[in-house]
Amino acid sequence: MGQLSPARVQDQWWRSAVIYQVYVRSFADGDGDGTGDLAGVRARLPYLAELGVDALWFNPWYLSPMADGGYDVADYRAIDPAFGTLAEAEKLIAEARELGIRTLVDIVPNHVSEQHPWFQAALAGGPERELFHFRPGRGEHGELPPNDWPSQFAGSAEPVWTRLPDGDWYLHLFTPEQPDLNWAHPAVGQEHEDVLRFWFERGVAGVRIDSAALLAKDPDLPDFVEGRDPHPYVDRDELHDIYRSWRAVADAYDGIFVGEVWLPDTERFARYLRPDELHTAFNFSFLSCPWDARRLRTSIDETLAEHAPVGAPATWVLCNHDVTRTVTRYGRTDTGFDFAAKAFGTPTDLALGTRRARAAALLSLALPGSVYVYQGEELGLPEVELPLRSIQDPMHFRSGGTDPGRDGCRVPLPWATDAPYAGFGGEPWLPQPADWPAYAADRQAEDPGSMLSLYRAALRIRRTEAGFGDGPLTWLPAPDGVLAFSRTDGLLCAVNLADRPAGLPEHTRLLLSSGPLDADGLLPQDTAVWLRA
Numbered sequence: 001m002g003q004l005s006p007a008r009v010q011d012q013w014w015r016s017a018v019i020y021q022v023y024v025r026s027f028a029d030g031d032g033d034g035t036g037d038l039a040g041v042r043a044r045l046p047y048l049a050e051l052g053v054d055a056l057w058f059n060p061w062y063l064s065p066m067a068d069g070g071y072d073v074a075d076y077r078a079i080d081p082a083f084g085t086l087a088e089a090e091k092l093i094a095e096a097r098e099l100g101i102r103t104l105v106d107i108v109p110n111h112v113s114e115q116h117p118w119f120q121a122a123l124a125g126g127p128e129r130e131l132f133h134f135r136p137g138r139g140e141h142g143e144l145p146p147n148d149w150p151s152q153f154a155g156s157a158e159p160v161w162t163r164l165p166d167g168d169w170y171l172h173l174f175t176p177e178q179p180d181l182n183w184a185h186p187a188v189g190q191e192h193e194d195v196l197r198f199w200f201e202r203g204v205a206g207v208r209i210d211s212a213a214l215l216a217k218d219p220d221l222p223d224f225v226e227g228r229d230p231h232p233y234v235d236r237d238e239l240h241d242i243y244r245s246w247r248a249v250a251d252a253y254d255g256i257f258v259g260e261v262w263l264p265d266t267e268r269f270a271r272y273l274r275p276d277e278l279h280t281a282f283n284f285s286f287l288s289c290p291w292d293a294r295r296l297r298t299s300i301d302e303t304l305a306e307h308a309p310v311g312a313p314a315t316w317v318l319c320n321h322d323v324t325r326t327v328t329r330y331g332r333t334d335t336g337f338d339f340a341a342k343a344f345g346t347p348t349d350l351a352l353g354t355r356r357a358r359a360a361a362l363l364s365l366a367l368p369g370s371v372y373v374y375q376g377e378e379l380g381l382p383e384v385e386l387p388l389r390s391i392q393d394p395m396h397f398r399s400g401g402t403d404p405g406r407d408g409c410r411v412p413l414p415w416a417t418d419a420p421y422a423g424f425g426g427e428p429w430l431p432q433p434a435d436w437p438a439y440a441a442d443r444q445a446e447d448p449g450s451m452l453s454l455y456r457a458a459l460r461i462r463r464t465e466a467g468f469g470d471g472p473l474t475w476l477p478a479p480d481g482v483l484a485f486s487r488t489d490g491l492l493c494a495v496n497l498a499d500r501p502a503g504l505p506e507h508t509r510l511l512l513s514s515g516p517l518d519a520d521g522l523l524p525q526d527t528a529v530w531l532r533a
Helices: 006-011 038-043 045-051 086-098 117-123 127-131 186-200 238-251 266-271 284-288 293-310 350-366 394-398 441-445 451-464
Strands: 018-022 055-058 075-079 102-107 134-136 161-163 168-171 206-209 256-259 315-317 370-374 482-486 491-496 509-513 527-532
Touching (some): 075 086, 284 315
Antiparallel strands (some): 509 527
């Protein structure tokens, strides 16, 4: 599929959108109980409008026992009482749209909560067992799991099967509280299509699909063999029929999809982005890439190349609710991201990390396609190393306590310098560090040199300059360690990752800089600029 016409691209807002990820539990607490909620988000909509984002992606806000931060859903048609009500969600969607901000919700099709009515009925021995993966065990008395599949939680050696008192085992690629659905059963697909319609009819503009490559399983549930093709539960061909069916639902509402698709095979990845499947998918190559010019350029080139044959826009993201915050990651010796490499007590130079994160923000926002910004990144928040007694993430516990888990990037946001709990609301469900008020949004809004001011300026320029967003990218000659490229309409971006200052590309105007230029007008190390040619 070739390039779309400019008029067609303009109609497709999602091709160039800046989408802000809201982890509701940690965003803003409207009722003072220490848990972020929809009331808190509604109160902060003016902040998000001033920031300049095009859409909000909400992590799961559904009824859930919260065994895995809401990704264990008990009812897709109900808002968890900790967050509010369905009526409030509908008001939030409408109020955001009045401000020009669309809404995306999160769907978790691989599994449900153990408290979901289907699974409760299955435990009681009903026909709903066919909607999950129940199997007898191996061994003389069925005492061994049906197969040896590894857990999807990095670093976890725990089995993905749990045995019930009646002797049967059930499959859960994540926690035992998240039983996997059997997508070979037609009722599972029908239910999810109905859920999509439910939310599209309430005005959402799109859906983020969690663990999108894991739904289909080999019906024989064979043991895992490294390198075997096809994989018994990752990226199976049956998935594409599922997403073609979903696409028909979305098209009826002009809705869009973004898939969480972790795949090393670029050709297999691109199949999910064919014109009758998903609109976009997250780009984890860029998110995981170290702060290294050569490797970043390779990631950018490979990303654009894998999207080109199917005509899909790339997505760019530096951080999300599962990974180490950008400021911290870029301030470490190892600046890449790998779940298996997370550890307690890793030394971090926050000043260095902040300088690099500012430059990375301008880099990502200058690339072709859409950009996702995780809440708090616009404030330059670091990862928090929580005391062990405060950690709640099951990834930590399933690793035997060796993995810090993901709570460090989920600490509730600081809004006001002089208010209790930095203006979040009540005493937060995760403790905030003592220096959190220094990052507060109200303080940064008054500081033209703050991270918040940088993001606001960048998003304002990106919105007014048609040359940013989706479209072609042309690399410019540059010294080793410097990334320089042009976009359309005479827009340029240069990022210096070398260990010495570098000259700027020829230009007529400096639009924005992540930090000051040096006295000779050169681009300092770990600094990015936007220019007009």
